[in-house]
Amino acid sequence: MNLSKMTLRIILGQVLLCCIFYNTVCAQKINPTEIGSKLPELQLKHIYGKPSEQLKLSDFRGKAILLDFWATWCPPCVASLPFLDSLQRRFRNDLMVICVTREGDKTVNGVLNRQFSNNPPAFLTVLKDSVIEKYFPHQSIPHCILIDKKGIVMAITEKVGVTYDSIHDLIDGNTLKIDNKPRTIKYDTHKPPYASKQVVLGDEFLYHSMVTKYREDLNPSYARGINNDFIACINSSIVRLFQCAYGKFDLSWLDMNRVVCRGFTDFTDSAKIGIFKSEALINNWKNNIKTNAYSYELAVRDTFFTTDGLFEMMQQDLNRYFSRYGIEVHPEKINRKVLALVYNESKNLYNFKQGSGESIKISGDRFLRIANQPIAYFLSQLQPYLKVKVPVVNRTGYTGKINIEINGDMSSVSTVNKSLGVYGLKLIEKEEPTEVIVITKNPNAKNLP
Numbered sequence: 303m304n305l306s307k308m309t310l311r312i313i314l315g316q317v318l319l320c321c322i323f324y325n326t327v328c329a330q331k332i333n334p335t336e337i338g339s340k341l342p343e344l345q346l347k348h349i350y351g352k353p354s355e356q357l358k359l360s361d362f363r364g365k366a367i368l369l370d371f372w373a374t375w376c377p378p379c380v381a382s383l384p385f386l387d388s389l390q391r392r393f394r395n396d397l398m399v400i401c402v403t404r405e406g407d408k409t410v411n412g413v414l415n416r417q418f419s420n421n422p423p424a425f426l427t428v429l430k431d432s433v434i435e436k437y438f439p440h441q442s443i444p445h446c447i448l449i450d451k452k453g454i455v456m457a458i459t460e461k462v463g464v465t466y467d468s469i470h471d472l473i474d475g476n477t478l479k480i481d482n483k484p485r486t487i488k489y490d491t492h493k494p495p496y497a498s499k500q501v502v503l504g505d506e507f508l509y510h511s512m513v514t515k516y517r518e519d520l521n522p523s524y525a526r527g528i529n530n531d532f533i534a535c536i537n538s539s540i541v542r543l544f545q546c547a548y549g550k551f552d553l554s555w556l557d558m559n560r561v562v563c564r565g566f567t568d569f570t571d572s573a574k575i576g577i578f579k580s581e582a583l584i585n586n587w588k589n590n591i592k593t594n595a596y597s598y599e600l601a602v603r604d605t606f607f608t609t610d611g612l613f614e615m616m617q618q619d620l621n622r623y624f625s626r627y628g629i630e631v632h633p634e635k636i637n638r639k640v641l642a643l644v645y646n647e648s649k650n651l652y653n654f655k656q657g658s659g660e661s662i663k664i665s666g667d668r669f670l671r672i673a674n675q676p677i678a679y680f681l682s683q684l685q686p687y688l689k690v691k692v693p694v695v696n697r698t699g700y701t702g703k704i705n706i707e708i709n710g711d712m713s714s715v716s717t718v719n720k721s722l723g724v725y726g727l728k729l730i731e732k733e734e735p736t737e738v739i740v741i742t743k744n745p746n747a748k749n750l751p
Contacts, residue, residue: 350427369447390424399425439488516595539576553682565743628747642697654725687712
């Protein structure tokens with residue numbers, strides 16, 4: 303029993319220590335020091351030439367301080383060391399120059415010996431720093447901090463801002479006539495700043511495009527900005543991405559009749575890219591959507607890009623990325639049969655054109671009503687009912703919005719034509735040069751993931 307109590311005390315003690323340690327770590331969160339704020343109390347360790355000595359910034363109370371972040375591989379930093387030495391000697395009673403570097407004794411020693419002919423410089427050098435720089439984050443050096451005699455940060459500048467005159471003003475408490483460096487974000491330069499989410503995209507955005515894998519928390523969608531400022535295709539098959547790119551969101555291009563595939567002899571590869579020419583291929587793609595689906599986004603800030611220009615960029619992006627898997631896509635015109643929507647002899651019988659009002663799509667097994675929708679949308683909705691293996695295309699010359707209702711057996715072209723006849727329209731089968739996209743697979747390329 304006593305042993306159990308002792309064990310419990312030890313466990314509770316360990317938990318308490320962990321909590322204390324966690325709270326201490328949280329309390330030590332470092333906030334960057336701003337201009338106008340009080341200099342924090344900082345320990346100065348690893349002082350060059352004084353390895354056992356430790357100082358605090360408060361030890362220099364009553365003096366102005368110049369913090370200079372530098373490195374031996376930075377030519378402007380090294381070139382300015384004699385000037386910093388002269389500053390320290392000239393203003394020794396009123397100024398403390400402290401040079402701060404991440405580098406160690408051996409690296410720094412060689413540079414300082416060459417610069418000062420084996421005589422130690424008058425300024426202090428802090429080696430192996432990983433703390434002070436967190437209070438003054440920066441992405442470039444030289445990086446200089448000017449602190450007045452009261453311990454207030456007066457300027458954060460480049461070396462060009464540090465002159466005899468500016469140090470005079472700092473010591474005398476005058477306004478500093480120097481340009482401050484803009485506040486910078488410190489990020490891991492071994493990673494892309496925006497893509498790694500280290501930097502949040504702001505008003506500086508001009509243009510970007512990206513291809514991503516499937517996202518379970520996004521619904522499949524296809525959208526284009528009305529001001530030609532973006533294209534977004536979410537959780538799509540590879541084939542559908544190219545259909546959108548070359549068809550420019552013309553819905554008639556989204557049918558597989560507008561796709562010619564060459565070199566896809568393997569069922570798995572055909573399913574992976576989304577060649578939806580059989581129920582088995584469709585089901586296989588859906589069952590493996592997490593590995594088969596991709597998203598594409600193109601966004602531009604300026605709206606001077608034309609619609610054609612945006613889609614050309616999309617075509618180039620997709621070809622550039624998927625070429626790594628041996629997939630190449632280009633448009634071609636080939637002679638093939640189409641089902642063309644044309645005017646009949648009584649084209650003025652009924653005005654099917656609709657310019658305003660509520661957008662409507664109502665459909666059932668034996669009826670389809672479209673109101674205030676583009677004519678291309680009407681044909682895209684009609685095509686699945688017709689169950690034809692040829693593209694259904696618009697050859698009326700009209701591309702605006704329409705108001706049409708179809709009734710009866712919509713798998714029958716003749717029945718559909720009876721409804722269309724009321725509007726002065728009909729579907730006819732004809733052969734004509736038709737734009738398609740040709741998707742070619744290089745047999746020697748690596749397989750899709």
